[in-house]
Amino acid sequence: MRTRRSYLKIAGALLAGAGVTAGAATLAPTDDRTVHPNATNETAAIEPPEQPADDAAVIDVDYDRHDRPGEVYRIWTGKEGQTYSFVDDQVYDGDSAMRCRIENGENNGSNATYWLPVNGYGQPNEVYQRAVIALGDDWEMEDEDVCRFWCTGLNDEAGPAGSGGNGPPTGDDGWSNLVTVTTRGPDGNGTDEYNLAAYTYHMDQSYSAGELEVIAAPIPSGEWFELETHVRMNSIVDGEAVPNGEVRYWLNGELVYERTDFRWTTTDAQAVEHAGPIVRYGGSENAPTDLRLYYDEHRLVLGDAPPIPSYDEKDGFVSPTVRDEYEGRITFVSRDERTTYTIRCDGEIVHSEWSNIDGQRATYNDTVSITDDGETVVEATIVPSSTDGYFYNGEIVSISADPDPAELWVDGDQADIDDYAGDSAGE
Structure with a gap:
């Protein structure tokens, strides 16, 4: 017979008359x-x-x-x-x-x-x-x-x-x-x-x-x-x-x-x-x-759950299950120091989380800010030795970071951040 009411929910008189006993463990x-x-x-x-x-x-x-x-x-x-x-x-x-x-x-x-x-x-x-x-x-x-x-x-x-x-x-x-x-x-x-x-x-x-x-x-x-x-x-x-x-x-x-x-x-x-x-x-x-x-x-x-919102509660943060709705993907991996970075896109860009075959695990980053000033601009700070991930439509105009990332992947290929230096305003 139960002697407590578990906080994991009892619906009515659970198992009354079922005759199930655990006995000594x-x-x-x-x-x-x-x-x-x-x-x-x-x-x-x-x-x-x-x-x-x-x-x-x-x-x-x-x-x-x-x-x-x-x-x-x-x-x-x-x-x-x-x-x-x-x-x-x-x-x-x-x-x-x-x-x-x-x-x-x-x-x-x-x-x-x-x-x-x-x-x-x-x-x-x-x-x-x-x-x-x-x-x-x-x-x-x-x-x-x-x-x-x-x-x-x-x-x-x-x-x-x-x-x-x-x-x-x-x-x-x-x-x-x-x-x-x-x-x-x-x-x-x-x-x-x-x-x-x-x-x-x-x-x-x-x-x-x-x-x-x-x-x-x-x-x-x-x-x-x-x-x-x-x-x-x-x-x-x-x-x-x-x-x-x-x-x-x-x-x-x-x-x-x-x-x-x-x-x-x-x-x-x-x-x-x-x-x-x-x-x-x-x-x-x-x-x-x-x-x-x-x-x-x-x-x-x-x-001890991390402060990660549900996908419908945070603007610009989407489920990895919507990957097919976007043309491209970016994976930004920091070195062993805190890094500030900016990404500019001439279309839509959204923040997400995933794991991929290259071993990166992108997670939610509450510093990510996504704004529109004629281009979609991502600004974020990433903690040491971690990964941020994005889906996007359109073209990547520029990516800058201080210091440079340990790895940058664009559309499944490892990239050199210098290839995305650009000359857009704010760079």
Whole structure:
């Protein structure tokens, strides 16, 4: 029975009569890689705060306000409709829930994550999430199978080391923590109850694939359960990752997993990029039958979120998803010192953020000023060793900077700033 009212939202008397209990949060490691002294082995009195901090961003994903999941989530496989859809026959609250389908013999699944930077939230260092989730009535898994179904946090724009057997991460090339359901461990009998497990790509893992930690926290098929997750990035001291990254899972209000020694990153440039539903059955194993997962009541609370506005709140700042509406792109990379620069364009120019194949990650810069004095003029100051990005239509008249940038890219090609000296007024 719940003894608190989580600030991550309870819709009514959650799970009343569902008969789901987390029990003692005992870790049941599958091999010696998963034994950690700080992984909780008894129910602890650690809870999310009663109320979000005043500066926290709170995001409620209301499925009833959208026609399809792709309007709010990033559907990575391009198979929306085949994999993810809104349904009204298996709903926890409101008019619709989201269903994910895994077909018999399939193992690729799909992702429907909330893409934080594209929605204007940058990459926060701390994210709480809450959702109610159900395995379908006919859920079935073979012995030793694993199915990932929830993303506590993931970064893939920095590199591929957070998935696909591409680990271990080195600190600036991606990371992840995913919640899975498995037949491994005690009480998971493969018929009607399954254990949770944590699957993490981190700097101290022993193998190229992520580290799996099985949790003796059984969940049944065919019934809604409440999952809350929390991730906080590790600290960085003198460019080194401190082993204090945190992950916690609560099942129906009870803490069932806690670990506080993760090392994921050596740079502030990568934090939590994606969160929410991620579904993949297996590594190499396939779903033994048609499977269904259901999601409802998704909420995110972002702590230590950078002051990045949503794209419709800041004039001249646009989503990277509108790239095709513009003819060209500029990427300005500063040296290890503060830089002031000016860009003049005879058409339209807008500020955006993105990551590209050349390794630059353009982020929001609140010093950017875009004015029109017959030409569109960008004036900005950029902090050391960072990147600003722009889309534009028309021609670039001139670019000047003090000092010169470390790199300047125009339309995908590296350029010399002297080639854009121009003689426009104000130069």
